[in-house]
Amino acid sequence: MKENLVAIVGPTAVGKTELSIKLAQLFRGEVISGDSMQVYRGMDIGTAKVTKEEMDNIPHHLVDIKEPTESFSVAEFQEQAIPLISNINARGKTPFLVGGTGLYVNAVTHHFMFADSPSDPNYREELEQFVTEHGAKALHCKLEEIDPVTSRELHPNNYRRVIRALEVYKLTGKTLAEFRQEQKQQTPYNLVMIGLTMEREVLYDRINRRVDRMIEQGLLEEARSLYKSGVRNCQSVQAIGYKEVYEFLEGHVSLTEAIEMLKRNSRRYAKRQLTWFRNKADVTWFDMTNGLSQQKFQEMKDLIEGKLKEKAK
Known part of the structure; x- marks a missing residue:
């Protein structure tokens, strides 16, 4: 019998984190982060990492598992995420794979064999x-x-x-x-994939405002602390949010230029994320331009319930 898996995908700043926690509360869920950068400790603001308060007692996995100086690959993510899904199912709970790193999500939902x-x-x-x-x-x-x-x-x-x-x-x-x-495209899971999208101008505005919040929350100080501790030329600080601030810290650009670069690179990344997930046939899409209505939430709930009942038969 196939194990259950709910995946929530979409571009940065579209609202995946908030939605996943609401749905996890309904379905006795636990969240597995599908974000390639939230694995790093001490990189909280720039990766928009979920806070303890936002988790609302929902367990989150594959967050803060690496030092910023360590590398992390999609194959390693797959090796850790697949047993977690089995463990969560075995305890009678529902795993929610949540993130915007398309290759990471696909490596788990369809078991792409890197070996x-x-x-x-x-x-x-x-x-x-x-x-x-x-x-x-x-x-x-x-x-x-x-x-x-x-x-x-x-x-x-x-x-x-x-x-x-x-x-x-x-x-x-x-x-x-x-x-x-060429590899088998069938998922080994009883899988529901929920995709969140948004009108581009609205999404870009949300991204710009999120970057402004990151600066207010202390992104500059967070990046400076990493820089001073010797975290340089590492995979982690190639991430959007850190590489731009590093450019400022090294005197290559002004702070204003670094912030504009960060906004531009985040918008471009969101566009690439949408392109990736749009090409996946098994995603059910929901437009979040006007927020999460009760009707939309009910449709998502029904979609997941239908799949879980299908397995129970």
């Missing part, structure tokens, strides 16, 4: 040297030439994932997009 894709440590080292000499953007251009689909999904600063995509192509002659497509 099956070959690796070449020497080639990987060669590409890492290329990044050191020519920069992450130049590496991203290499990927864009051979695999435009994956290049649109990956930000140039996520150079480790870009390297992985190039490595797969070199060893198999297939793009990462093709490699994934």
Whole structure:
């Protein structure tokens, strides 16, 4: 019998966190974060990490499990999330996978098998040297030439994932997009995928206001503390919200310019997130432009209840 899994996906600032907690309260749920940056301790404001108060006694998993100096991969996320889903189901509760990192969510909902894709440590080292000499953007251009689909999904600063995509192509002659497509696309779960969307101008305004709040809440101080403690040239601080402030701390841009860069990069990221999830056929979409109405919430509730009853038969 398939295990239950509810996934709530969508772009940054669309309201996933608040909704997931409300639904988890109804369905005896526990939340598994599907965000690649909320795993890092001490990076709370810039990742819009859920607070203890916001959790409202709903258990949250895969948050604050890594030091900012450590790396974290989608394969490692998959290794940790899948047993968690089984554990939550075994305790008679409902796992809610919540996040906007599309590759991470897909790795769990459809068990994309990373172990099956070959690796070449020497080639990987060669590409890492290329990044050191020519920069992450130049590496991203290499990927864009051979695999435009994956290049649109990956930000140039996520150079480790870009390297992985190039490595797969070199060893198999297939793009990462093709490699994934060949794998079985059926989910192993009794899965409900709820997607949240919003009119672009409204979403962009929410993102801009969220960034302003982050600055008010102390993002600058948070990033400065990481910088002073030696957290530099790490995967964690390539995240949107930290790399822009680091540019300011290193004297490359003014604070005003850094904030504008952060808003622009967040908007672009939201656009990429929507593109990723829009291509997933099994997502049921809800427009949140006018907020979460009682009717919309009821529809989501009915959708989840219907799937859980389907399993119970």
